[in-house]
Amino acid sequence: MSIRTRVLAVVGAFGALYLSFYLGTQWGPSATSKQTCIIQDTMDALPTLTPSAWNEESYGDVIGIELGNDYSRVGIFKDDQFILIASDEGQTKTPNYVTLTDQGVITGLKAKEQADDNTENTIYDFRHLLGRRFPDTSLQQEIGLLPYKVVEKDSRPSIQVQINGMEKLYSPEEITAEILTRMKTAAEHWTSNRITHAVIAVPTYFNDAQRQATKDASAIAGLNVLRLMDEPRAAGLAYELDKIRRLERKDSVWKEWEDLHGNALLEAPAINCRGVDDEYCYLVFNIEERGCDVTITSVDYGVFELLGNLTDDFGNRDFDHDLFRYLFNLAHEGVAHFDMSEDFEAIDRLNFEVKEAQKTLLMFPSADINVSSDNAENILSTTVTRENVQELHAQGSDYKVIGLVEKALFDAKLEKRAIDGLIVTGDPIYAAKIHPILQGYFVGAKLHSDIKSDEVVVRGVARMAGILSGEYLDGCVDYYPIDILPLSVGIETAGGLYTKVVLRNSIVPTRKTKLLIPAGDSQEKVVLKIYEGERELVKYNRYLGSLELDGLSRTQRGELEIEVAFMVTPEFKLIVTAKEKDFDHEVEVVFDDGTLRHERWQEEVDDILMEAEKTYEADLQEKDKAIAEDSWKQDKFGVLLLSSRKEN
Numbered sequence: 292m293s294i295r296t297r298v299l300a301v302v303g304a305f306g307a308l309y310l311s312f313y314l315g316t317q318w319g320p321s322a323t324s325k326q327t328c329i330i331q332d333t334m335d336a337l338p339t340l341t342p343s344a345w346n347e348e349s350y351g352d353v354i355g356i357e358l359g360n361d362y363s364r365v366g367i368f369k370d371d372q373f374i375l376i377a378s379d380e381g382q383t384k385t386p387n388y389v390t391l392t393d394q395g396v397i398t399g400l401k402a403k404e405q406a407d408d409n410t411e412n413t414i415y416d417f418r419h420l421l422g423r424r425f426p427d428t429s430l431q432q433e434i435g436l437l438p439y440k441v442v443e444k445d446s447r448p449s450i451q452v453q454i455n456g457m458e459k460l461y462s463p464e465e466i467t468a469e470i471l472t473r474m475k476t477a478a479e480h481w482t483s484n485r486i487t488h489a490v491i492a493v494p495t496y497f498n499d500a501q502r503q504a505t506k507d508a509s510a511i512a513g514l515n516v517l518r519l520m521d522e523p524r525a526a527g528l529a530y531e532l533d534k535i536r537r538l539e540r541k542d543s544v545w546k547e548w549e550d551l552h553g554n555a556l557l558e559a560p561a562i563n564c565r566g567v568d569d570e571y572c573y574l575v576f577n578i579e580e581r582g583c584d585v586t587i588t589s590v591d592y593g594v595f596e597l598l599g600n601l602t603d604d605f606g607n608r609d610f611d612h613d614l615f616r617y618l619f620n621l622a623h624e625g626v627a628h629f630d631m632s633e634d635f636e637a638i639d640r641l642n643f644e645v646k647e648a649q650k651t652l653l654m655f656p657s658a659d660i661n662v663s664s665d666n667a668e669n670i671l672s673t674t675v676t677r678e679n680v681q682e683l684h685a686q687g688s689d690y691k692v693i694g695l696v697e698k699a700l701f702d703a704k705l706e707k708r709a710i711d712g713l714i715v716t717g718d719p720i721y722a723a724k725i726h727p728i729l730q731g732y733f734v735g736a737k738l739h740s741d742i743k744s745d746e747v748v749v750r751g752v753a754r755m756a757g758i759l760s761g762e763y764l765d766g767c768v769d770y771y772p773i774d775i776l777p778l779s780v781g782i783e784t785a786g787g788l789y790t791k792v793v794l795r796n797s798i799v800p801t802r803k804t805k806l807l808i809p810a811g812d813s814q815e816k817v818v819l820k821i822y823e824g825e826r827e828l829v830k831y832n833r834y835l836g837s838l839e840l841d842g843l844s845r846t847q848r849g850e851l852e853i854e855v856a857f858m859v860t861p862e863f864k865l866i867v868t869a870k871e872k873d874f875d876h877e878v879e880v881v882f883d884d885g886t887l888r889h890e891r892w893q894e895e896v897d898d899i900l901m902e903a904e905k906t907y908e909a910d911l912q913e914k915d916k917a918i919a920e921d922s923w924k925q926d927k928f929g930v931l932l933l934s935s936r937k938e939n
Contacts, residue, residue, distance in 0.1 A: 350488045353517060353760040354478045355753030356471065357492045357525075358505065360418050361580050363387055364749040365474040367482065368757030373750055376481045378473065384745065389414045389469045391452045391461070398473050410438040412452045420448045420463035421508070422501030464504055468511035475512055489514045490756040492748050495521045495586055495600045517759050518862060523575040523586035524595050525751030526714045530739045532571055533593045572598070572705070573712035573739075574696070576729065577748075578721050581606045585699040587710070594775060599703025605691050607721045613683040614675070615645050618660060622671040637664040641671070649720050652677050684724060692728045713738045716747045759861075775799060776859060777896045782807075783820040783829040786917040792857040795825065802858045806872070809843065809851060816841035817853060819869055821880070825903035827910035828917070838880040840869045 354376075357364045362384040366375045375383045380400050388402035390413045397405070406413040416437060423430045425443040434441045440451040442460070449460040478486045493505055502519050509516045520528075527533065570591040577584045583606055587599040618641060644660050651658035652675070662671040700707055713729045713736050715722040722744035730738055742750060757763030776799055781791035784807070793803045809817055818839050824832025843851060852872040859865055870877035903910075 350517070350760050352478070352482050352484050352486055353488045353490065353756035353762075354474070354486055355490050355492070355749055355751070355756040356474050357522075357749040357752060358418065358467070358471070359387065359579070359748075360416070360582070361387060362745075363470050363474060364746070365478050366746075366749045366753035367478060368753055368760075368762045369482075371757075371763060373753055374481070375746055375749065376477050378477050379480070385470065385473055387415055387418065387470055389417070389466050391454060391459075393455050396469055398469050411440065412454075414439055414450055414452075414461075414466050417450070417463050417466045420450075421467060422498065422504035423448060424500075464508040464511060467505070467508035471509055471512035471514060475514055487513065487515055488517050488756075488760075490518045490520055490752045490759065491516055492522045492525045492752045493519050494584060494602075495523060495597065496584070496602050516862075518755060520752055520755060521586075521597070522577060522584070522716070522748050523588050523597070523600075523714075525748045525755070526575050526716055527573060527588060527590055527595065527751065528754050529742055529747045529751035530712075530714065531754075532573060532590050532712065532739075533595070535571065571711050572709050573714060574699070574710050574729070574733070574736075575714045575716060576692075576696070576725050578715070578717040578725060579606050580608060580718075583695070583717075585695050587699055587703045587705065598705065599699050601695065601699050601702060603695055605688075605695065607718055609691065610684060610688050610721055610724055611642070611645050611649065613687045614648065614680055615641060617679075617683055618645065618662075618671060618673070618675075621673060622662065634664055634666050634670075636666070637662060637670055640664060648675055649680075652680060653720050653723055688724070689728050692725060693732055696729070696732060707733055708735075710736050712736060714747065715740070716744050719744050776801070778823050778899060779825055780821065780823045780835070780857060780859075780865060782855065783822060787828050787830060788914060788917065789822060789824070789827055789829045789832055792855065793859060797859070799859050799863060800861050802856060804854055804856045807853045807855055809853070815843055817843070817869075819855060819867070821865075821867055821882075825900060826906065827914045831906075831910070835865070835882055836880060838867060838869060838878050840871070840876075840878050842876060843871055 352367060352369075355366050357366075364375065364384050366373060368374070377383050378385050378399060382400060385399045386403040388399065388406060390397040390402040390405065390409055392409070392412065402413060403415075406415070416433075419433050420430070420441070425431075425446055425448050430448065434448070441448050442451050443449070444460060444462075447462070449462055450466060451458055451460055453459075475486050475489075489509065491505060491509065493502060497505070497519075505519060506516045570589050572587060572589045575584075575586045575588065577586070582602060582604050584600065584602050586597070589596045589598055622641075640662050644662055648658035648660060657674050657676045660671060660673050660675060661669075663669060697707075700710075710733050713733060715725045715729070726738060726740065730736075754763055776793060776795055776797045779791040779795045780793050781789055782805070784790045790805065792805050793801060797803075807817075816839060818837055820829065820837045821835045822829050822832040823835055826832050840853065843853075854870055854872050856868045857865065858868075865882040866879065867882075868877055868879045
């Protein structure tokens with residue numbers, strides 16, 4: 292375990308305990324736990340940081356929801372066991388289809404089944420619309436492929452449908468809320484309890500606006516989101532990668548590789564991911580019908596860090612296309628010499644046969660293909676084998692998968708030998724095709740495949756939900772998956788100086804305070820400007836907002852003290868309060884969770900840190916100059932640090 296992470300963990304443990312005392316809440320296993328956790332190896336193990344509640348009121352049952360692009364799932368941990376909850380239709384996955392009719396709203400499988408008969412009022416692929424701006428060129432391209440009408444309202448996309456002969460607009464959040472309500476209702480039916488809190492998985496590429504839109508949709512559905520979790524991190528939690536050390540590669544594996552390929556192609560085995568002891572790097576390949584995500588994440592004793600991510604339009608359909616193209620040409624070149632390009636019924640039938648064959652080949656060595664239409668009988672009748680299909684993929688889709696993986700490694704600035712673990716999520720039929728490709732490329736890396744690929748993410752968010760509710764115990768939870776603050780946050784002190792209140796790499800949640808004094812005599816108010824960054828002067832950092840404390844006691848400078856507190860909640864909500872010491876008057880400003888979440892833009896954070904390091908000496912000179920010029924005296928509503936005040 293790295294020194295940095297060990298220090299962070301220990302400081303975070305004490306910080307969390309202090310914060311829990313301050314808030315009057317309880318941390319650690321719940322009082323009803325029947326087991327006592329005794330950590331034997333105090334040098335390597337982290338303290339247990341399982342919150343039974345952040346607020347004084349109990350969360351009750353907390354559910355985990357995977358809000359996918361094509362399907363949604365809901366799960367829960369009960370009595371330390373994961374339960375994948377089925378809908379009222381008996382399905383554990385719900386198609387993300389919503390049909391709006393004169394009689395009401397239809398969701399899930401029933402909506403999907405009648406989509407062809409009600410194309411303009413059946414909504415799907417709506418996750419892409421969340422939090423987007425209507426003028427975006429990429430969004431306009433996506434809208435052009437949708438069968439329903441999307442119009443602009445306040446620069447945001449809205450879905451236009453016909454209800455009772457009248458046009459009506461729905462926001463993407465309202466449509467999403469219908470699916471979330473279905474998840475919530477299924478969970479309430481299973482638990483026989485009211486559900487009000489959830490942890491929801493979202494794609495890594497979701498920006499702040501998209502994440503906020505997801506929370507807004509959840510609020511419409513009556514759910515309070517305790518945490519939005521990136522899907523790759525949820526996958527890591529599902530396999531409990533936060534609890535394990537880095538796997539050592541066996542010399543025999545590398546010896547075998549050397550014998551096969553020679554020394555010229557063999558790179559020395561890595562003993563760690565990026566020079567950090569015990570850091571475990573894993574790659575998640577998520578494949579869906581119309582796209583995929585490739586993400587590389589590291590975890591070091593519960594601290595997750597996103598290293599690289601890319602999205603692409605390669606998906607399940609590309610694997611299907613390999614087989615479709617082969618069969619299409621086979622029909623054309625066969626005895627009948629039938630050209631299906633003008634027979635749409637035959638094309639639909641061939642698409643259906645391809646998908647059925649992919650399912651069959653997952654369990655059996657061969658599958659029969661039979662295609663006919665009203666225009667022609669016995670267009671194609673043949674048998675395909677797993678070997679046939681693998682050869683087809685090797686000529687097409689396999690190269691695409693490797694290309695995406697190599698680009699993700701390049702973006703993360705990693706060599707392939709740095710990858711310790713592999714996880715594939717998505718449809719099991721197509722995940723099974725990805726497995727051998729990744730195993731052949733990442734020699735020695737462990738393929739995590741014990742959990743069904745389409746249940747990995749929901750299991751991960753359900754585990755986090757169980758941790759937050761106190762339901763997930765696993766005998767002894769040695770490592771709580773913790774968050775860290777990527778950049779410092781602080782305030783402007785007089786003269787344009789930047790005073791950090793909460794330092795970067797602080798364990799979240801946390802609470803820090805500073806004592807300040809007004810910069811001038813008889814100052815009736817102060818304006819606190821809040822920034823994020825690492826530079827010495829505020830003009831080089833990111834402005835977040837401000838709060839104003841007025842009605843101060845008019846005294847000489849130095850006789851009045853102001854206490855400023857910065858609190859970062861588990862949801863990365865920044866709460867800043869200021870009050871005149873020894874008085875009750877207090878003001879507060881709240882910045883929602885999107886403000887501080889930079890883990891999905893690690894490259895941006897790295898650039899900020901490099902810039903701060905490069906300009907450090909110049910910044911200090913500029914800071915000293917500002918102090919020497921007494922520029923703080925010109926700030927009518929400014930403040931000084933108590934420890935650095937000046938006397939006239």
